[in-house]
Amino acid sequence: MGDETQLQETGNPGIxxxxxxxxxxDSSITQRKLANELGIALGLANAYLRRCVRKGLIKMSQVPLNRYAYYLTPQGFAEKSRLTAEYLAVSLDFFRRSRSDCVALFRQCEALGWRRVALYGAGDLAEIAILSAGETAVEVTCVIDSRLAGRRSGGLPIVPDLAAALTYGNVHGLDGIVLTDTQSPxxxxxxxxxxxxxSGLPRHSVLAPGVLRISPVTAATTGAPIL
Incomplete structure (x- = not known):
């Protein structure tokens, strides 16, 4: 990856x-450890560090064993505070919209006569959906996510696939599935x-909250409704 491409990819405020x-x-953190913590490539972590140095957010000093220590500058502390406030505002907005959308979606499930659903995709949206379902007569039985199977989300078990969800706990099937995957919705x-x-579920058995912005064109092609 060239320097120009890396610089174009270092504008993510969350990173x-x-x-x-x-x-x-940890001022003595290594670039490799930083990359592992952030879940990004080592070269990209280095590009972020260089950009922060150029913008005056951090400074470097060499320490023994040919390593570097990194320190936040006053400007860096100010930027961290600004980004934190921005992140919290965005997170709160996401929660409020997701909560409203999920409650509306479960009301739609009630209108369809659905009583048992599974969620597809573990994460923040799944936990918000579980919380929202508690305001309705719809029961969420489990969360489907192959990456996190065996764990729990919002107090519910995470199962590896749809087949497992259909047979989980010897339930009498599912009425539908609610999409809560925010990675590739x-x-x-x-x-x-x-x-x-x-798998034998009724047609139009997959619903998605509006916050996921599922394409109506694609949804029409699959024959599945969106909220």
Missing amino acids: VLSVLTSIER QASFDSLSSLAEL
Whole structure:
């Protein structure tokens, strides 16, 4: 990856905030450890550090064993505070909208006569959906996520696939599935809609909260409704 491409990819404010937070916590952190903590490539972590240095957010000093220590500058502390406030505002907005959308979606499930659903995709949205379902007569039985199978989300078990969800706890089947995958929602919606019908679920058995912005064109192609 060239320097120009790396610089274009270092504008993610969430990663900048994580870099500043990690350095504030551990000034002797290595670039490799930083990359592992952030879940990004080593070269990209280096690019973020160089950009923060150029912007005056951090400074470097060489320490023994040919290593570097990183420190936040006053400007870096100010930027960290600004990004933290921005992150919290965005997170609160996401929670409020997701909560409203999920409650509306479960009301739609009630209108359809659905009583038992599974969620597809563990994470923040799944936990918000579980919380929202508690305001309705719809029961969420489990969360489907192959990456986190065996764990729990919002107090509910995470199962590896749709087949496991259909048979979980000897339940009498599912009425539908609610999409809560925020990583690749459109792709998940499209594949899940086809898989659900092949698994014997009724047509139009996959719903998605509006916050995921599922494409109406794609949804119409799969024959599945969106909220």
